[in-house]
Amino acid sequence: MKQAKSDSYPQRRVYVRRRSRTTVAQARALERLDEYLLSPGSIPDAFGRTAPCLVEIGFGNGTALAEFASANPDWNCVGVEVFRPGIGALINQCEQRDIENVRIVDGEGLTYLESLSDNSVDLIWVLFPDPWPKARHHKRRLVTREFAEVVAQKLKDEGQLTIATDWDPYAEDIEEALGDSQSFKGGMVKGTSDRITTKYEARGIRLGHDVSEFKYVKRAV
Numbered sequence: 001m002k003q004a005k006s007d008s009y010p011q012r013r014v015y016v017r018r019r020s021r022t023t024v025a026q027a028r029a030l031e032r033l034d035e036y037l038l039s040p041g042s043i044p045d046a047f048g049r050t051a052p053c054l055v056e057i058g059f060g061n062g063t064a065l066a067e068f069a070s071a072n073p074d075w076n077c078v079g080v081e082v083f084r085p086g087i088g089a090l091i092n093q094c095e096q097r098d099i100e101n102v103r104i105v106d107g108e109g110l111t112y113l114e115s116l117s118d119n120s121v122d123l124i125w126v127l128f129p130d131p132w133p134k135a136r137h138h139k140r141r142l143v144t145r146e147f148a149e150v151v152a153q154k155l156k157d158e159g160q161l162t163i164a165t166d167w168d169p170y171a172e173d174i175e176e177a178l179g180d181s182q183s184f185k186g187g188m189v190k191g192t193s194d195r196i197t198t199k200y201e202a203r204g205i206r207l208g209h210d211v212s213e214f215k216y217v218k219r220a221v
């Protein structure tokens with residue numbers, strides 16, 4: 001299937017940096033982005049197979065996604081990111097580890113989710129989304145009631161949304177946005193996580209922040 005550039009369709013505004021200094025290895029990897037690039041629409045078409053599907057929004061340097069994809073070759077794994085050096089870093093990990101079940105959306109996460117068929121995704125990850133601590137910037141946060149509504153449409157019944165944050169005030173907003181929704185059951189989870197520690201998580205821990213992780217399951221109707 002021919003892949004179109006995902007930023008060729010109208011997207012929501014993002015307030016984070018897209019471009020920054022890339023390492024030589026990341027720049028070289030970005031030259032091969034077309035091999036990974038996923039356009040809006042059907043995930044099974046893009047992978048050439050029907051399989052359980054993970055979508056991670058804001059994968060950063062992609063270590064958690066690469067680890068999951070490597071451990072679960074029978075899953076279709078989609079990473080959505082706007083930060084070009086991070087995209088290059090994920091491509092490098094896929095190539096170094098012979099990971100073949102990853103595709104990349106070079107674009108805005110909520111816009112991409114909206115492009116998907118309803119009831120089509122098994123698992124969505126949002127790990128350490130930008131906290132936007134200042135009150136005047138809260139409207140820039142990714143996880144909102146609107147986000148919860150779109151996730152509820154796109155997850156399959158019993159599909160799962162995992163969100164983690166090291167910013168307590170954001171954790172409260174996440175609980176409100178998802179907890180108030182009739183579409184989900186679940187909430188904050190305690191204990192060890194089934195994913196690896198991400199770069200931003202490690203940073204938060206170094207700064208002495210508590211990590212809150214939420215798992216919401218879409219109720220079958």
Ligand SMILES: C[S@@+](CC[C@H](N)C(=O)[O-])C[C@H]1O[C@@H](n2cnc3c(N)ncnc32)[C@H](O)[C@@H]1O
Nearest residue numbers: 058059060081082083108109127128198199200
């Ligand atoms: C704080 S970092 C966390 C990265 C990674 N998940 C981690 O835990 O190390 C948030 C990431 O989300 C990306 N991001 C922010 N808003 C986004 C959006 N609307 N769509 C896609 N990516 C987004 C940023 O570029 C950044 O890489």
